[in-house]
Amino acid sequence: MDIYFKEEYAKIYELNGDGKVEKFNFESDDGRAEYIFLKRHVEGETETYYDITTPYGYGGPVFYPQSPENLSKLISDFRREFEVYCKKNKIISEFIRFHPLLDNHKHLEDYLEVTFCHNTISINLNNEEQIFSEMSGKARNKVRKALKNNVTVKKEYSKEKIKKFIEMYYETMDKNNASNYYYFDKEYFKNLFELGKDKVVLFNAYHEEDIVAATTILKGRKYIHYHLSANTKKGYQLAANNLLLFEVAKWGGQNGYKNFHLGGGHDGAEDALFKFKSSFNKAGALKFYIGKKVHNPEAYSSVNEFHERKRPEIKEKDLDFFPLYRR
Template structure:
């Protein structure tokens, strides 16, 4: 019989579980607590054990928007921002679908109407039967660099125009630095400038409190890479994480007057070399905005030939309740099949995360 419950970030079983399997920073209890605080929810994880096999699913549990006038006991849950995929550990090895019935039962007992899970492109799960429990959606590919390759092979895989621009940046006096946190204020400035320039949604207009909280939560796992111009100005900067051999690109920005120089190319080149020197196995650059094949994806794709798909799993635990909420959100207009909308959950479409 599966022993299953929701646990808090303070529960020792969370950290103990992570010690038994490969994971990313998105799975850390400190990060989930931070993300829940930013997203206005409760940090927790589904934890289950069955004869030595274990499952952990990091979650943010959220109250429903007040305008929906839902029963007070109703909530929903989602993965914290990023790729905090369900994890499996222990022996005998189990597939995710072995634990999903217990997960859904516990969600139902807890009044959770719907659950939105983001899977990790580099931590694959057996998904053959996952669609039996919800809607499995494949988004665009993400780009990653295999850091176990030789430096020469990594450079050969770099698109020609990227190599040309990187060499030009170095010849003209641009340089990259790692973890000079005295430049954090400059990073915040160029990041916000970039988000305004590209018309990013409100979600990505992060405050100083967000960046400071992220640094506190991740400590030495969070790294700042800055590219300085020949005159010493910050031309570009980005945040990168390191965890269990995985380097992740998180956020970055470019000073507008240096856009024509493409300093982020030097930043990514520096970080992949730095990550390789650390002994990391892989550098995950991510994909395009919303999983699209867009200019951002095309830019990242110029650094590597390796791709991995990004999936989300959308579960409706209370189909009648879900339809009722979607109908209320749309002014009483009936919806299609539960969980079939492009935006999930449909009743949160257009709502800003506070």
């Protein structure tokens, strides 16, 4: 099972204040299903409701049919029981970020509004030669530049290095004018690294004695994921980030992982970050889908109206936000 479907991963976001972790299990003669999500309070005018969302990253329900022929029936029965669960627990809306490598959005179109959001990038880790050859010429030249400048990469896990990463991460967020959500507090990082070395690891790029770029990597059963990163001006000049990700990809392949998922750009845009990631695999684009479901239209409408009265500054660009009351 991939890291995003682990309860201990979701628990980090519960402790971050993003909602309470809940797990809905379903089993029938056709197979079984598992669904981990965060359940959040929603204030209404006269009562409190709830909504659910997948934790930061990717997720959604995972289905284990007895055979491919059983999948359709398994999904249908699962969703029927889940609707009962949502009604019983006063859940008015559901938001899913599906997993691009698993395509677990498929066959759910009859039960949710499933929408293509943007592309993400994945590197196939079959062998080192393929990893390097599938990079763009510019990216390969930057790896060579970093090596020529004596940049080295180390996999580390000491408290001292984690502390340094956190400092660099905040500096990087300042430089990028990141939104408040991405300023994870120190307790978040403590909880992240307490997942253990079998689930998260830190890679640092060095120039002489200085760390000039760094990234945290999430480890699943078959996949590794680019999670949080930090860099310096010096690291950018030395092309340290290019070497850093190349070395992570090599390490992943050597340790039996199938894919290194880099994710997408900022807020889904095909921006400089997306172009940087896509340079590592010219044909590595994966489609990322989201799912939306209003379980109680009357309550959803009432809550939207309640929040509009509290925040009347709604703009046209906000109308696509889901759920609308959290814009």
